[in-house]
Amino acid sequence: MAERVETEVLIAGGGMVGLTLAAALAKAGVAVMVVDRLDPAAMREEAFDGRGSAIARGSQQALAVTGLWSGMAAAASPILDIRISDGSPVGEPTEVARRGGASALHLHFSHGDVAQETGRGASPAAAPPLGHIVENTVIRRACLARAAERDSLDLRAPAELTEVARGPKGVTARLGDGTAVAARLLVAADGRGSAQRRDAGIRVTQVGYSQTGIVATVAHERPHHGVAHEHFLPAGPFALLPMNDAEDETGLMVHRSSLVWTERSDLAPAMLALDRAGFAAEMQRRFGDSLGRLSLWSARTWSYPLSLLHAERMIDQRLALVGDAAHGIHPIAGQGLNLGLRDVAALAESIVDARRLGLDIGNPQVLERYQRWRRFDTLALIAATDSLNRLFSNDLPPVRLLRDLGLAAVNRMPPLKRFFMRHAMGLVGELPRLLKGEAL
Numbered sequence: 001m002a003e004r005v006e007t008e009v010l011i012a013g014g015g016m017v018g019l020t021l022a023a024a025l026a027k028a029g030v031a032v033m034v035v036d037r038l039d040p041a042a043m044r045e046e047a048f049d050g051r052g053s054a055i056a057r058g059s060q061q062a063l064a065v066t067g068l069w070s071g072m073a074a075a076a077s078p079i080l081d082i083r084i085s086d087g088s089p090v091g092e093p094t095e096v097a098r099r100g101g102a103s104a105l106h107l108h109f110s111h112g113d114v115a116q117e118t119g120r121g122a123s124p125a126a127a128p129p130l131g132h133i134v135e136n137t138v139i140r141r142a143c144l145a146r147a148a149e150r151d152s153l154d155l156r157a158p159a160e161l162t163e164v165a166r167g168p169k170g171v172t173a174r175l176g177d178g179t180a181v182a183a184r185l186l187v188a189a190d191g192r193g194s195a196q197r198r199d200a201g202i203r204v205t206q207v208g209y210s211q212t213g214i215v216a217t218v219a220h221e222r223p224h225h226g227v228a229h230e231h232f233l234p235a236g237p238f239a240l241l242p243m244n245d246a247e248d249e250t251g252l253m254v255h256r257s258s259l260v261w262t263e264r265s266d267l268a269p270a271m272l273a274l275d276r277a278g279f280a281a282e283m284q285r286r287f288g289d290s291l292g293r294l295s296l297w298s299a300r301t302w303s304y305p306l307s308l309l310h311a312e313r314m315i316d317q318r319l320a321l322v323g324d325a326a327h328g329i330h331p332i333a334g335q336g337l338n339l340g341l342r343d344v345a346a347l348a349e350s351i352v353d354a355r356r357l358g359l360d361i362g363n364p365q366v367l368e369r370y371q372r373w374r375r376f377d378t379l380a381l382i383a384a385t386d387s388l389n390r391l392f393s394n395d396l397p398p399v400r401l402l403r404d405l406g407l408a409a410v411n412r413m414p415p416l417k418r419f420f421m422r423h424a425m426g427l428v429g430e431l432p433r434l435l436k437g438e439a440l
């Protein structure tokens, strides 16, 4: 006899977004089943995902309330400052290199500036960080560990969802092993190629950037002092994001950063084919000497084709889209996962509030509330990341002059800088409770 399971929320996709939603709902007592086609053992492997994610302050607060942050805090590296500078075409010494790491036309965000605005911490040095860098492997492991602990969270992986039917009264589905599932709501957290979104007939706008994100962990001679560097080059941004120091095989502590190097897709294969010394030389040529000699720390590099994706709707009958299933953005501002975690916070609150009132959590009013809540933030971030990428991945002299002057001007306007910082920290707008660090 095939197993029959009754749950409240069925989540397709157990990536970082799907599992965070599951953990948040389970903590609030909602019964959840998560189905992912991949084996969790593979997801825990370092080779699975070489990226580190910039976790904004609001997202960190949500992860903390959900009980996930404790599983990643030790490995999280604080971002104290962000330094954005405009580079030269590759081949010429970069602006940063020429000036020994101190380009005049740059933008510098400091955690101390935000503290002054909020009045928190008399000394800027004591101010909380702007965000943290956490390796995706660490985030996945923390999510999977929590999933294993919670009774009301049923993770089925590797497993396939088949025969999904959404009707006015509920959702029914079958797993590949024949298990029959009944739920009130289906959530698509199955990433950019979401099968649930496609089956619901939700159209997407997709624009390829002809850029590839090359990712690795980099060792460097000098400490980063918690500074995230983003250096704009004609092919796209070249970012080194601060990570915790680690011991090498000889027992020496090594300074490390997470590399996100946006390269033209026609040139990326040649960069990825370089040996370790050649790859290090190309990194150094682009970044300059401000962190001393750069070398590859990770055993390998990873690459991701970059594109923009926007679903025309985030909801359908008894269906809500979250994370990359609803929107995929350029990593230029390190905000894709943060956007997904803000979806999680808004959807979890909509569900829990409805449930407390004794309402059907899959009813259209609940889903409309979620979609309305997320519309502005999503569109704003899609527009901002797309425009920033177009503005900076461009080597026309008049455009460069204007953007350099713009960077320098913003740098001299503390209120405008604080406005940008609060946005990047995910602390703007009508915040769901989780993002404010409050329980659901």
Ligand SMILES: Cc1cc2nc3c(=O)[nH]c(=O)nc-3n(C[C@H](O)[C@H](O)[C@H](O)COP(=O)(O)OP(=O)(O)OC[C@H]3O[C@@H](n4cnc5c(N)ncnc54)[C@H](O)[C@@H]3O)c2cc1C
Pocket (backbone or CB within 6 Å): 012, 013, 014, 015, 016, 017, 018, 035, 036, 037, 038, 051, 052, 053, 054, 055, 159, 160, 161, 189, 190, 191, 192, 194, 195, 213, 214, 215, 260, 304, 322, 323, 324, 325, 331, 333, 334, 335, 336, 337, 338, 339, 340
């Ligand atoms: C180079 C790069 C750097 C980035 N850096 C940052 C950063 O610094 N900060 C940040 O906030 N964001 C960053 N992002 C974005 C971030 O990585 C993504 O937004 C995030 O991973 C999306 O997570 P997700 O869970 O929505 O989707 P996914 O990670 O795609 O997870 C989807 C899950 O669904 C499962 N699945 C798919 N189809 C099915 C199916 N049919 N049945 C069952 N399961 C299925 C998959 O196995 C997977 O586990 C970056 C992205 C790139 C490319």
